[in-house]
Amino acid sequence: MSRTLIKDALLAAAPMEAILLQGWVRTRRDAKAFSFIELNDGSCLKGIQVIADASLPDYVHIAKANTGASLEVRGKLVASKGSGQKWEVVAEKFTVVGEADATYPLQKKGHTLEFLREIAHLRPRSNLFGAVFRVRSRLAYAIHQFFQAKGFCYVHTPIITASDCEGAGELFRVSTLDPLHPPKTEQGAIDYTQDFFGKQAYLTVSGQLEAEIFATALSNVYTFGPTFRAENSNTSRHASEFWMIEPEIAFCDLQGNMDLAEEFVKYLIRDAKEHCAGDLEFFSKFVDKDLLVRLDFVLERPFQRCSYTEAIDILGRSGKTWEHPVAWGDNLQSEHERFLAEEHFKCPVTVYNYPRTLKPFYMRVNEDGRTVTAMDLLVPGIGEIIGGSQREERLDVLRENMRAHHLSEKDYWWYTDLRRYGTVPHSGFGLGFERMLMFVTGVANIRDVIPFARTPGTVEF
Numbered sequence: 001m002s003r004t005l006i007k008d009a010l011l012a013a014a015p016m017e018a019i020l021l022q023g024w025v026r027t028r029r030d031a032k033a034f035s036f037i038e039l040n041d042g043s044c045l046k047g048i049q050v051i052a053d054a055s056l057p058d059y060v061h062i063a064k065a066n067t068g069a070s071l072e073v074r075g076k077l078v079a080s081k082g083s084g085q086k087w088e089v090v091a092e093k094f095t096v097v098g099e100a101d102a103t104y105p106l107q108k109k110g111h112t113l114e115f116l117r118e119i120a121h122l123r124p125r126s127n128l129f130g131a132v133f134r135v136r137s138r139l140a141y142a143i144h145q146f147f148q149a150k151g152f153c154y155v156h157t158p159i160i161t162a163s164d165c166e167g168a169g170e171l172f173r174v175s176t177l178d179p180l181h182p183p184k185t186e187q188g189a190i191d192y193t194q195d196f197f198g199k200q201a202y203l204t205v206s207g208q209l210e211a212e213i214f215a216t217a218l219s220n221v222y223t224f225g226p227t228f229r230a231e232n233s234n235t236s237r238h239a240s241e242f243w244m245i246e247p248e249i250a251f252c253d254l255q256g257n258m259d260l261a262e263e264f265v266k267y268l269i270r271d272a273k274e275h276c277a278g279d280l281e282f283f284s285k286f287v288d289k290d291l292l293v294r295l296d297f298v299l300e301r302p303f304q305r306c307s308y309t310e311a312i313d314i315l316g317r318s319g320k321t322w323e324h325p326v327a328w329g330d331n332l333q334s335e336h337e338r339f340l341a342e343e344h345f346k347c348p349v350t351v352y353n354y355p356r357t358l359k360p361f362y363m364r365v366n367e368d369g370r371t372v373t374a375m376d377l378l379v380p381g382i383g384e385i386i387g388g389s390q391r392e393e394r395l396d397v398l399r400e401n402m403r404a405h406h407l408s409e410k411d412y413w414w415y416t417d418l419r420r421y422g423t424v425p426h427s428g429f430g431l432g433f434e435r436m437l438m439f440v441t442g443v444a445n446i447r448d449v450i451p452f453a454r455t456p457g458t459v460e461f
């Protein structure tokens with residue numbers, strides 16, 4: 001007999017004479033003549049109730065079916081007499097596959113998220129994390145569906161690279177040099193020509209530059225993979241390793257880029273609502289009471305759009321006292337981004353045309369000469385979840401930008417070649433996958449939407 005997943009058992013159309021379930025014991029309650037076991041196999045939020053009668057030959061093992069133990073149950077699927085669930089299983093045979101003693105950390109009592117992070121190898125067995133990681137899996141699939149249905153080509157951009165796309169210097173070095181005795185140049189600097197790749201190499205901060213190469217060949221492409229930032233910011237929204245979705249579109253301007261970003265975010269929300277309804281309901285009960293209302297609100301309305309200059313104006317007129325006072329030319333801090341999305345517009349807002357000095361070398365310079373076609377999508381509760389732009393397609397302007405950013409043309413010869421041969425206006429953006437998951441689940445800390453968080457000082461598991 002093959003195993004039935006609990007998700008399917010709970011959705012059964014009719015009773016079943018014989019069923020095989022495998023999973024982990026969440027709780028067990030013993031009465032005089034029988035025991036109730038709540039069995040969960042992670043296929044859905046809910047567990048199924050198993051009734052083990054004291055007259056069963058296997059009943060001598062019941063004491064081993066403790067919280068956390070793995071269990072195999074054969075029996076009948078019958079209509080439940082109890083309220084709250086349609087089906088339950090009357091056991092005929094059960095085997096404790098792997099025991100768990102009283103030291104099992106996930107006993108029934110509620111645990112703090114901080115404690116659960118310390119046991120990231122066990123937390124997927126909790127309701128909350130089972131739900132988070134099912135949604136994560138579903139949305140990873142939905143991302144491919146969205147782009148594939150639109151004819152976008154999935155490109156695997158490299159994880160090891162020699163370029164710093166964002167120019168923020170937040171790179172993790174990839175090196176095989178002996179840290180105690182690195183080879184030195186005559187001037188006494190470390191001689192990276194003797195390193196593994198013959199020059200300095202890093203973990204990528206973004207697949208964008210390579211995605212641009214493919215967009216100027218295959219027209220519509222996307223990359224979806226891990227990215228790395230050695231940014232020493234210990235916030236609830238920053239991780240050192242996170243996943244990013246980066247579409248890149250040839251013959252597309254900033255308007256088209258903003259339209260795609262909005263359609264994409266709404267698609268993912270709709271998909272989660274449709275395919276992870278039980279898990280979202282759980283989040284709205286236990287994590288964030290306003291979650292479902294907020295998601296519906298976001299789906300129903302067009303996102304707002306506002307230029308950086310307008311945003312500075314709004315912030316100035318707000319009458320708020322900011323921790324970081326803000327004037328034209330300053331970066332928007334989290335408090336400003338959240339004010340715009342949460343209090344002013346009360347919905348997602350795309351801020352565009354940022355000062356040239358704040359943004360990387362590849363963004364297209366506007367007519368005014370002092371702003372670039374950047375766009376950041378800000379959402380309530382989180383702030384920025386998308387960063388993108390139209391790219392500078394004019395060779396001369398790009399070269400000037402590179403000079404201003406102290407980038408050597410020699411290192412980016414292939415990037416400038418794209419402007420030398422058949423250049424086109426093109427645009428793209430990056431959606432932080434974990435930030436999107438925070439938005440969809442209401443989970444407030446990025447450490448709790450990634451299986452094993454890497455943050456400054458933390459690399460356990």
Ligand code: 4AD
Pocket residue numbers: 165166205206207208229231237238239240242244246247384385386387388389428429430431432433434435446
């Ligand atoms: O705004 P960013 O830095 O943009 C880029 O990397 C562009 N090259 C993307 C592109 O145009 N193809 O990052 C994009 C998004 C942010 O909006 C945010 O959601 C997420 O990536 N992000 C992070 N998420 C978690 N932890 C971090 N440290 C993040 N840094 C950026």
Ligand code: MG
Pocket residue numbers: 376384386387
């Ligand atoms: Mg950004």
